[in-house]
Amino acid sequence: MADNRKSCLSGKGLTKVFGFGRTKTVAVDHVNFDFKEGEIISIVGESGSGKTTLAKMLLGLINPTEGEIYFQGQQRDIGTHKKKKEYWKNIQAIFQDPFSSYNIFNKIDSVLLDCIKMRGGSRLPHEQKVEMMTEACSFVNLKFEELTNKYPFELSGGQQQRLMIARIFLLKPKILLADEPTSMIDACSRATILDMLMNLRDEIGMTPIFITHDIGLAYYVSDTVYIMEKGIFVESGSADEVILNPKEEYTKRLLNDVPKIYEEWDLSTV
Ligand SMILES: Nc1ncnc2c1ncn2[C@@H]1O[C@H](COP(=O)(O)OP(=O)(O)OP(=O)(O)O)[C@@H](O)[C@H]1O
Ligand SMILES: [Mg+2]
Known part of the structure; x- marks a missing residue:
């Protein structure tokens, strides 16, 4: 059957090599993929x-050694600072450690104001900006009025991650790369953060890409799963296909690493 869904991000022969000679590491090795608009993807x-090396290339934080990246079917061009900023309106990321994503000298309101500016809202009346920031905060159960004079480091890890999601709410990117967004927070906040990301997807219609070592989480959240081993996609397909009927030993091993989820979801017949 023809696949009529639009391509949102794709890669051809994408490769990243670090170092050379004896220190050479092929972190990503000629991977090919075509992520479709609106589908939820996990890279496990x-x-x-x-995984993170691939994410950084997709974001334009590091250059591929080889290969090409296409955004909405067009080869990506981020050759100038201006083009890069334009690209970042479309693709954003949330990382494992939210704290590392903030400039420590910026208060929370300026973090959020920057997002409004990035979307071209610099000249909006002040009241409207406050309204937008209040709405973004309430989307993630934070109270804007209690945060205005604070710095991100004054928040808990879970709150910082929620502030990251409030940023995404304002930035409205087409693609969100979430690199282990819940691995540094407790189990309870983890479920909340995942829920918020899924709600955000419905709210702003973005394509989320989850990057995780947790194949259980991938099954829970995604439509399509890519299994990565030593820089290569060894297996990919619908979450059911890959996780209920894994073909590769490596995938089976990843599944064995999550025995609890395995039992809970009664995948024990795999
Ligand atoms: N800046 C760098 N310089 C040299 N080697 C690097 C660099 N960044 C990553 N690597 C190497 O590339 C490989 C892939 O690393 P990467 O961080 O992408 O893995 P990952 O799948 O994200 O792992 P994790 O689950 O631990 O976050 C590793 O062997 C790593 O040591
Ligand atoms: Mg990583």
Whole structure:
């Protein structure tokens, strides 16, 4: 059957090599993929398999050694600072450690104001900006009026991650790369953060890409799963296909690493 869904992000032969000679590491090794608009994608792999390196290339934070990236079917061009800023309106990320994503000298209101500016809202009346920031905060159960004079480091890890989501709410990117967004927070906040990300997807219609070592989470949240081993996608397909009927030993091993979820979801017949 023809796949009529629009391509949102794709890669051809995407490769990243760090170092050279004996220190050479092929972190991402000629991967090909075509992420479709609106589908929820997970990239799953063990530590060191190249997930963050791939995410950084997709974001334009590091250059590929080889290969091309296409955004909405067009080869990506982020050759100038201006083009890069334009690209970042479309693709944003949330990382494992929310604190590292903030400039420590910026108060929370200026963090949020920057997002409004990035979307071209610099000249909006002050009251309207406050209204937008209040709405973004309330989307993630934070109270804007209690945060205005604070710095991100004065918030808990879970609150900082929610502030990251409030930023995304204001930025309204087409794609959100979420690199282990819940691995540094407690189990209870983890479920809340995931719920918020899923609500955000409905609210602003973005395509989320989850990057995780947790194949259970991938099954729970995604339509399509890519399994990454040593810089290569060894298996991909619908979450049901890949997780209920894994073909690769590596995928089976990842599944064995989450015994509790395995039992809970009664996947024990796999
Ligand atoms: N800046 C760098 N310089 C040299 N090697 C690097 C660099 N960044 C990553 N690597 C190497 O590339 C490989 C892939 O790393 P990457 O961080 O992409 O893995 P990952 O799948 O995100 O792992 P984790 O689950 O632990 O976050 C690793 O062998 C790592 O040591
Ligand atoms: Mg990583």
